[in-house]
Amino acid sequence: MDNYKQLVFGAKPKWTVILSATACGASALVLLLKWFGHQQSWKKIQEAKVRREKSLQRAEYAVCQFNESHPETDTSLILSLSLAELSKQLKDGTLTPQAVFHSYMEKTLEVNRRLNCCTEVLLESWDQLEDIDSHKDGLLYGVPVSIKENIGYKGHDSTCGVICKLDLPATGDSVLVEVLKRQGAIPFVKTNVPQGLQSFDCGNPIYGLTLNPHNPQKTSGGSSGGEGALIGGGGSVLGIGSDIGGSIRIPSSFCGICGFKPTANRLSLRGASSCIRGQKSVLSSLGPMARDVDSLALCMHALLCDHMFILDPTVPPIPFNQQVYQSSKPLRIGYYENDGYAMPSPSMSRALRETKALLEKAGHTLVSFSPPRLIYAIHELGIRGLLGDGCTTLLSNLKGGPVDPCLRVQIIPYSLPRTVKKILSVLLKPIFPRIAASLDSLRGVGSVQDLWRHHADVEDYMHEVIAEWRRCELDVLLCPMIGPAYIHNYPGQLISTITYTFIYNLLNFPAGVVPVSTVTAEDEEELRHYKGNYGDVWDKLYKKAVTGGEGLPVAVQCVALPWQDELCLRFMREVEMLVREDKK
Template structure:
């Protein structure tokens, strides 16, 4: 009993020293946090090293396979194969003039060379050699024997779809995405995955895993994003057809920056099943998957191949609407709306000139051009686009960035979202006088389900408002400027305001495509020196710096149609392409 009494006195009778306890707890917690942080970064570094090792192994094995093929097939005319359009390449493959083996190895060889210069690939898909051996069973496919590059986030069995974020490493897809399955069924051979910006929510193209991708026309420039690896590879000649995704211009911007054609279909015209995302569940501004190619006929052939019964069976949520070849091939004159300046972000001199030259060519070809403007554009950008994207305070995107470094191009975009909500409100008041309203709104967020429902209703109302104006003008299609020329590296993250030219058609869910029509001239560069923009604010000054030094770079225009009129949009793109080709003859 005495010992028990003493025990009670020692352990429970004495007054605890809370200072010592709290200090020890704080030190222990701090040490634990430091250890977990160190351990987390160490694990992230190991993941990155494994991903880089997989990439290097695949490149080396692909190079060896190409060398072996070239030794046994010295008669292969690689330069001829690489010069063919997709339509002509497909024709010769089906006719037997070219073999799938020769075409495949020619493009793998060129891809390896382009990747050495531009760092546009994340991994060669070595399983494509197995598919090549069995390609004869798919000779009836519309893309028989055509090598196809695919964006990193498109699922391919056994391979990561990283979206450029570390948390998605070492999570290989358990099966092919619907797009990959349909491509294979149509005889295409997906053979390489291409690089993206971290989180896909940027139109630069670099991430901490695979590094920075360069523009094929000027390494000091970005290829754009988020389908930047696709744009660089196709623009550099390493692929004849690629698949990308577009949530704010992510197909159209790299197509414009790299001098190729790109098409964003109506959302859910093509299946997104099996693809990865860092913003899944966001429904205000819709994402689309679509093709990128050297010419419009290549885009149309890809759409025709994908819009088949096999895709409709694999993903019954996709409307079973086959490609309408009759609409695509129609030649009747069009009534075309146009604008040179959207009133929100003033176009660069080359953008404006490209639009005016396109308008003149279309008028000379017998089409009717009608002035058009998007109603209440500032309201749509501030209240609908930005509030839609940041409805969760960007918590979903930020959760995908945990556990590793943030790419410099993305860091400037996400800094405001990491601040406490009260600080965000104060900051928005303080910086409003010196920056564009878009940047102010981007640090705010909705606060309830009711806010989100109201925002969705507002988007729907705005879509009908725009379509009413479209009908009032009796338009078939719309011609508008396309962002460009390619920016200097690290500027896209600072210039989200420039996205008004592309992201509006994701908000509206209008199909939109890009056609290169010109290049930047010395006169454009001289005019750029006096560029003031629409507001003369910090973002207009940054924009001038972003596009400076672009002489010789591609410049494109954008073609738009109403929802589900994808074939009409492509038909309009083909007409623009035809007119410029004839002008250059």
């Protein structure tokens, strides 16, 4: 027997054998638990897909029934109307809410089949439609409104594209959804987002990839990419998105529509979901997206009402200032063509120059301006603050399931230990200074004391920019807007280019985008010689990302000081009007 034990176990002591067996058992258990977890994740994903498919099928059936009983409905006419025209005809009874609702529902279903931009139809919207005349005095009476997936709607998930938030339906409507309903609007569909809301691409493991309405090889942008695609494709006349680094403005630019990021907390965020809730260094905003600026202004006018101020007393009770929005006095406008960090594409530069010329011709004064210490602001204040815990919270939301291809490359540096990030940043600094600075900022801020100091630095920087703004005596600012739309999966590799939008989230300045042109053959030819400001890997990737963009929309960005949202919208309307007149 002893010889047998020697043969089987060798000369090892019994406790070593026991430990080895325990370790093997533990490893097997871990693998089993991981397998079980992935099985549960896939089950949740499949259930979510089934729910979406059922909602789409029921919506399609309801639309068919309505069309059969109302063959006189002129869907093409309804879809061609601006929000102002649509609202007017709903108010005077020329159009019925039922005809408008089913026309947009039908178009949404068609656009979604092409672009995969919707996460589910809100079937409760039919119940609201039956009772819609009780809100006939609302500024948005009878208007169907699409909402970004992370905006709370009672009984429905707000997953932010991550599996751990599946099967956690909202217990009540978000404040903005409540206000939309009070104003007579009908939230009827939720729209797609990138995983974790952390990319300006638009794909996640639950709902898949959203395509650009102008070119399916290109992304619709993010994180409000489903909204951009749906509105740009004609399936919605008005939508609500959110913006923490350009998430309203980028998809608006890529999809050829208008989008507005208000001053943070001008509109209530209560009931909107996030994967980094509690982060205060860079503030998020909810805001409208639509085909024209007047639609954005009408939406802001409707939302900035007593009902919202009562539902969320933390929002300053500042009604919409129609007088400022409708003003026509000449403006003193700052501008810059290149922020010195990410060189704009040829079409971006041309759009900026042409818009500047139109504004000067109209009697406005244009003066050169650039945000001071931009690299410091983006890396040391912006990224370091946004991911202040070293990416821990964000990464925890991605556990338990696959990482989407849109986010995969971006997540790799997030996952590195803080020490490794620091070592790599030091090694890369002489060769790739932008990449090195980005890696270092991903380490976060460290201690609570460091966080407080960081918040103070952000506040100081904001006042530094405002002081320079005042010195130049500016009313508003004109600057390039990221574009044209990138090829899918490139945004996750190109966080360098969001400097044009991200800086105004850090500063908490209201900002919006207006489409002003399209990419020309000449732009594409000039792009062949693009070198960028640094000539590094990011510049080379950017050139590839925007190549093949002929015919795609190009926008400019309009900016104002905090709480001057109406002035920003007025400036956007001025740009829109001048561009329209120039094209006649």
